[in-house]
Amino acid sequence: xxxxxxxxxxxxxxxxxxxxxxxxxxxxxxxxxxxxxxxxxxxxxxxxxxxxxxxxxxxxxxxxxxxxxxxxxxxxxxxxxxxxxxxxxxxxxxxxxxxxxxxxxxxxxxxxxxxxxxxxxxxxxxxxxxxxxxxxxxxxxxxxxxxxxxxxxxxxxxxxxxxxxxxxxxxxxxxxxxxxxxxxxxxxxxxxxxxxxxxxxxxxxxxxxxxxxxxxxxxxxxxxxxxxxxxxxxxxxxxxxxxxxxxxxxxxxxxxxxxxxxxxxxxxxxxxxxxxxxxxxxxx
Amino acid sequence: xxxxxxxxxxxxxxxxxxxxxxxxxxxxxxxxxxxxxxxxxxxxxxxxxxxxxxxxxxxxxxxxxxxxxxxxxxxxxxxxxxxxxxxxxxxxxxxxxxxxxxxxxxxxxxxxxxxxxxxxxxxxxxxxxxxxxxxxxxxxxxxxxxxxxxxxxxxxxxxxxxxxxxxxxxxxxxxxxxxxxxxxxxxxxxxxxxxxxxxxxxxxxxxxxxxxxxxxxxxxxxxxxxxxxxxxxxxxxxxxxxxxxxxxxxxxxxxxxxxxxxxxxxxxxxxxxxxxxxxxxxxxxxxxxxxxxxxxxxxxxxxxxxxxxxxxxxxxxxxxxxxxxxxxxxxxxxxx
Ligand SMILES: Cc1cc2nc3c(=O)[nH]c(=O)nc-3n(C[C@H](O)[C@H](O)[C@H](O)COP(=O)(O)OP(=O)(O)OC[C@H]3O[C@@H](n4cnc5c(N)ncnc54)[C@H](O)[C@@H]3O)c2cc1C
Ligand SMILES: Cc1cc2nc3c(=O)[nH]c(=O)nc-3n(C[C@H](O)[C@H](O)[C@H](O)COP(=O)(O)O)c2cc1C
Ligand code: FES
Numbered sequence: 038x039x040x041x042x043x044x045x046x047x048x049x050x051x052x053x054x055x056x057x058x059x060x061x062x063x064x065x066x067x068x069x070x071x072x073x074x075x076x077x078x079x080x081x082x083x084x085x086x087x088x089x090x091x092x093x094x095x096x097x098x099x100x101x102x103x104x105x106x107x108x109x110x111x112x113x114x115x116x117x118x119x120x121x122x123x124x125x126x127x128x129x130x131x132x133x134x135x136x137x138x139x140x141x142x143x144x145x146x147x148x149x150x151x152x153x154x155x156x157x158x159x160x161x162x163x164x165x166x167x168x169x170x171x172x173x174x175x176x177x178x179x180x181x182x183x184x185x186x187x188x189x190x191x192x193x194x195x196x197x198x199x200x201x202x203x204x205x206x207x208x209x210x211x212x213x214x215x216x217x218x219x220x221x222x223x224x225x226x227x228x229x230x231x232x233x234x235x236x237x238x239x240x241x242x243x244x245x246x247x248x249x250x251x252x253x254x255x256x257x258x259x260x261x262x263x264x265x266x267x268x269x270x271x272x273x274x275x276x277x278x279x280x281x282x283x284x285x286x287x288x289x290x291x292x293x294x295x296x297x298x299x300x301x302x303x304x305x306x307x308x309x310x311x312x313x314x315x316x317x318x319x320x321x
Numbered sequence: 322x323x324x325x326x327x328x329x330x331x332x333x334x335x336x337x338x339x340x341x342x343x344x345x346x347x348x349x350x351x352x353x354x355x356x357x358x359x360x361x362x363x364x365x366x367x368x369x370x371x372x373x374x375x376x377x378x379x380x381x382x383x384x385x386x387x388x389x390x391x392x393x394x395x396x397x398x399x400x401x402x403x404x405x406x407x408x409x410x411x412x413x414x415x416x417x418x419x420x421x422x423x424x425x426x427x428x429x430x431x432x433x434x435x436x437x438x439x440x441x442x443x444x445x446x447x448x449x450x451x452x453x454x455x456x457x458x459x460x461x462x463x464x465x466x467x468x469x470x471x472x473x474x475x476x477x478x479x480x481x482x483x484x485x486x487x488x489x490x491x492x493x494x495x496x497x498x499x500x501x502x503x504x505x506x507x508x509x510x511x512x513x514x515x516x517x518x519x520x521x522x523x524x525x526x527x528x529x530x531x532x533x534x535x536x537x538x539x540x541x542x543x544x545x546x547x548x549x550x551x552x553x554x555x556x557x558x559x560x561x562x563x564x565x566x567x568x569x570x571x572x573x574x575x576x577x578x579x580x581x582x583x584x585x586x587x588x589x590x591x592x593x594x595x596x597x598x599x600x601x602x603x604x605x606x607x608x609x610x611x612x613x614x615x616x617x618x619x620x621x622x623x624x625x626x627x628x629x630x631x632x633x634x635x636x637x638x639x640x641x642x643x644x645x646x647x648x649x650x651x652x653x654x655x656x657x
Contacts, residue, residue, distance in 0.1 A: 039371040039372075040371060040372075042372055042613075042614060042615060079612060079613075085612075086403050086404040086559075087401065088401065088404065088405065088406060088558050088559070088608065088609070088611065088612045089399075089401050089406060089611055089612065090611070090612065132613075134614060261396065262396070262397055262398075262399060264399045264406060264408070264611045265610065265611040265614070266611075267368050267369075267371075267372075267614050268364060268368040269362060269363050269364040269368050269369065269610065269611075269614075270361070270362065270364075270399075270408070270410070270611060271361075271364075271384075271393060271398070271410045271413045272396075272398045272399040272408065272410065273396075274393065274396060274398070274413070275396070285392075286392045286393055286413060291368070306396075307395060307396055307397075307550070308395050309392045309393070309394065309395050313392045314390050314392060315389065315390035315391040315392040315393075315413070315414075315416070316392045317392070
């Protein structure tokens with residue numbers, strides 16, 4: 038279904054640890070949203086000098102209610118744009134384009150699923166967990182971050198999961214270490230069929246490596262810098278192996294952000310591998 | 322494809338203004354509408370068709386295509402800058418055969434007017450691309466992106482030298498159907514854009530597209546290295562608009578009969594009107610599409626309003642209007 042371009046009104050802005058959760062009116066968005074979709078928000082108003090929209094995973098959507106539908110996003114302040122966004126207040130208007138991207142693929146049969154979220158990367162996993170359980174899947178969640186305050190939503194996600202394992206680099210909560218330190222064990226214990234992951238690129242690379250080594254199918258939602266978010270500019274590319282075995286520079290905004298973990302050439306992200314279709318030959 | 326609901330368009334359809342004849346021409350290309358997409362900012366139209374009806378535009382200018390598939394440059398390919406951005410995409414694309422088979426076929430079936438942008442690494446490549454396009458229907462014009470390094474001339478950019486620019490345009494002209502207008506796309510990174518415009522016109526260009534991006538650079542303060550994978554990048558967006566308007570003005574002043582497709586940071590109808598008044602016959606909307614995916618269509622609607630508000634019955638009357646002599650009333654006031 039085609040994305041919407043709508044004006045949303047801020048309904049609520051609340052703190053959640055290091056993050057800000059923002060609710061916006063978004064009529065029509067819920068019906069179109071599937072887990073893993075993202076949306077793009079315009080920054081700074083109509084005459085803004087910050088021209089490029091910022092991308093956020095869709096955390097929650099409500100299709101009904103007094104506002105005729107709304108959407109929640111989780112914002113971690115990174116630079117000027119996200120700072121401007123968390124400074125918005127109730128009743129402010131924001132320009133929204135979405136839902137965008139290719140969402141997570143859900144298994145047709147009940148399956149054992151592990152959901153791995155790094156930092157605010159847990160945000161899109163809530164909707165995913167709910168829909169997986171509706172399909173009779175087992176859901177186990179691993180949430181990891183550098184420190185406790187960089188985790189998002191660990192209390193709430195417990196509801197939707199058979200087990201929740203938390204890891205922090207500094208041990209301030211849960212197991213000290215990385216998500217991949219516990220992933221292998223949990224794959225064994227739960228006899229996992231699928232691993233879903235969203236978080237920083239380094240984490241995704243590590244998760245995909247463990248899953249692939251164990252012969253488990255994985256789906257990773259990547260975060261590449263985007264200019265348009267709708268597939269027209271070719272900014273957001275990374276090297277991905279196609280069904281035909283050929284590596285192409287693929288747009289993560291329309292062909293992703295969710296990719297099969299075994300198809301992304303993680304160690305080559307940020308480069309154009311020499312065997313990529315159309316890679317520069319010696320002459321260039 | 323189903324169309325997105327646009328509920329945030331700033332256009333008030335109730336505005337009670339006379340309609341304006343928006344038709345225009347670029348050489349023999351007659352178009353009922355004056356706003357185009359900009360090459361590289363609309364892919365081949367399909368994605369934007371989700372946000373507005375692309376057949377309503379003057380046309381889609383497709384991403385510059387080369388003979389062979391190109392991977393483009395390493396990421397990061399983009400850096401946001403004040404009121405603009407730098408890009409170093411590196412002409413990623415599928416190559417001309419795949420482009421004709423897939424993208425062009427889709428555009429033709431969709432019924433959108435199409436301007437195909439071509440790019441080459443040698444004069445010969447441009448000629449071959451034109452010859453390929455000669456075999457297909459449904460092309461309104463060819464835009465020739467000459468802001469490419471010439472592999473046969475130590476990587477010198479064609480657009481920076483009048484002779485190389487002219488050679489490329491001659492090669493395209495020789496290999497194209499005589500009825501297909503050729504639009505030479507000029508770089509602002511030259512000492513005299515007028516001399517390049519003169520050279521390409523003499524070589525057979527029917528119109529010029531003005532301007533391509535201007536070279537820029539950002540240093541990342543975390544890594545303390547260039548922010549872009551390609552080190553330098555092309556600057557675009559509202560930041561370059563005054564430079565683009567100046568280029569259009571200079572070319573129209575020197576070559577008033579040469580049609581101009583103006584672009585550079587157009588954000589709304591009034592920005593577009595500046596280009597028309599400076600001498601452009603039509604305009605392209607590029608980078609602002611990333612901010613507002615309906616921008617090309619919105620700008621076209623706003624341009625009609627901006628013209629009507631100033632009493633123009635046709636777009637053609639407004640082309641180059643800023644070059645006219647002093648207004649009679651002003652003269653009278655001065656004498657008084
Ligand atoms: C598909 C996707 C989903 C995302 N989901 C979330 C989310 O749910 N919550 C959240 O807090 N953040 C999310 N991000 C990251 C968020 O978009 C960036 O943090 C934000 O764009 C940074 O903007 P800024 O102005 O604060 O930073 P600046 O560094 O000033 O931004 C400058 C430019 O770089 C781009 N940029 C910088 N960092 C990133 C990044 N990490 N990813 C993409 N673009 C970047 C910006 O869009 C902008 O164009 C997501 C990104 C993508 C691509
Ligand atoms: C991401 C990006 C890609 C571009 N790719 C091309 C291209 O392939 N060929 C071309 O002639 N111009 C290309 N351009 C230049 C634009 O067509 C246009 O000339 C320039 O950006 C100025 O207009 P704007 O400020 O409205 O974007 C590109 C610009 C951007 C931002
Ligand atoms: S961000 Fe423009 S193509 Fe993906």
